[in-house]
Amino acid sequence: MDQTRKKKAVFIVDDDPNNLELLAVKLTQIGYRVITVQSGKDALELINQEKPGLVLLDIMMPEMNGIETLKRIKAIDSDIPVVMVTAVWDNDEAKKTFEIGAYEYITKPVDMEYLKRTVLAKLLPDDYVNC
Numbered sequence: 660m661d662q663t664r665k666k667k668a669v670f671i672v673d674d675d676p677n678n679l680e681l682l683a684v685k686l687t688q689i690g691y692r693v694i695t696v697q698s699g700k701d702a703l704e705l706i707n708q709e710k711p712g713l714v715l716l717d718i719m720m721p722e723m724n725g726i727e728t729l730k731r732i733k734a735i736d737s738d739i740p741v742v743m744v745t746a747v748w749d750n751d752e753a754k755k756t757f758e759i760g761a762y763e764y765i766t767k768p769v770d771m772e773y774l775k776r777t778v779l780a781k782l783l784p785d786d787y788v789n790c
Contacts, residue, residue: 671714
């Protein structure tokens with residue numbers, strides 16, 4: 660079996676296809692298996708099929724925003740690590756997401772070195788020796 664298939668995936672949830680593509684390309688290049696979806700609803704359906712190693716979740720999305728999606732992810736499985744991604748830092752919003760169970764709250768554009776060294780390496784070290 661391909662080593663990539665054994666790894667838990669990083670799910671990227673963002674309604675902006677450009678953000679999805681940018682993050683997916685960068686994470687794939689450093690060895691992560693990535694699955695992208697453009698809505699909270701799609702993310703929840705996918706999580707019911709496969710438990711991710713990590714979810715990168717945009718906050719501002721139509722229909723179901725990231726905070727509501729976070730609540731529902733945590734209701735499915737409270738152990739899934741979720742990193743909230745937002746265009747603008749908001750202390751109250753950050754606090755709220757942490758209270759719900761977010762692992763981290765970061766701003767766009769995503770600092771890939773921070774994401775790689777601090778977040779991903781800490782959460783998924785056993786599966787990702789090449790990162």
